[in-house]
Amino acid sequence: MDLLIPEIGLIFxxxxxxxxxxFLLGKFAWKPVLKAIKEREENIQNALDSxxxxxxxxxxxxxxxxxxxxEARVERDNILKEAKELKDKIVADAKDEAQAxxxxxxxxxxxxxxxxxxxxxAEVKNQVSSLSLDIARKVLTKEFEDQGKQDxxxxxxxxxxxxx
Numbered sequence: 598m599d600l601l602i603p604e605i606g607l608i609f610x611x612x613x614x615x616x617x618x619x620f621l622l623g624k625f626a627w628k629p630v631l632k633a634i635k636e637r638e639e640n641i642q643n644a645l646d647s648x649x650x651x652x653x654x655x656x657x658x659x660x661x662x663x664x665x666x667x668e669a670r671v672e673r674d675n676i677l678k679e680a681k682e683l684k685d686k687i688v689a690d691a692k693d694e695a696q697a698x699x700x701x702x703x704x705x706x707x708x709x710x711x712x713x714x715x716x717x718x719a720e721v722k723n724q725v726s727s728l729s730l731d732i733a734r735k736v737l738t739k740e741f742e743d744q745g746k747q748d749x750x751x752x753x754x755x756x757x758x759x760x761x
Contacts, residue, residue, distance in 0.1 A: 735754075
């Protein structure tokens with residue numbers, strides 16, 4: 598039971614031992630322990646700062662990627678629009694060219710038809726004039742022979758010739 602009741606000497610020596618221990622720990626152990634704790638805090642803080650920088654960098658890169666994607670989409674849309682406009686222009690030019698070519702061919706065909714018609718009319722006129730000259734020659738030769746025969750001959754010729 599004496600151990601449970603502390604005496605003054607015991608308290609004194611315990612206090613002295615504690616103070617010496619406290620001094621020795623403060624002199625030799627606490628500085629390295631506090632230094633290690635401080636280094637650990639700095640390492641943790643540096644890791645947190647690096648993580649925050651990495652997070653900000655990732656956010657910046659994500660925004661940059663999104664911006665690049667938007668620009669790529671806009672550029673793709675512009676390219677598609679230009680391609681469509683070019684296609685429409687080419688198609689329109691081809692249609693115009695085909696129409697112009699068709700008109701040329703049609704006009705050339707009309708000219709050829711008109712030329713053929715004029716040639717045919719000229720040929721018919723030549724034949725009519727030739728027939729007229731033949732009739733006139735025959736009439737004149739018959740006129741000198743007999744007037745009655747000439748009239749009968751002209752009548753026969755007129756019956757043979759049909760005019761349109």
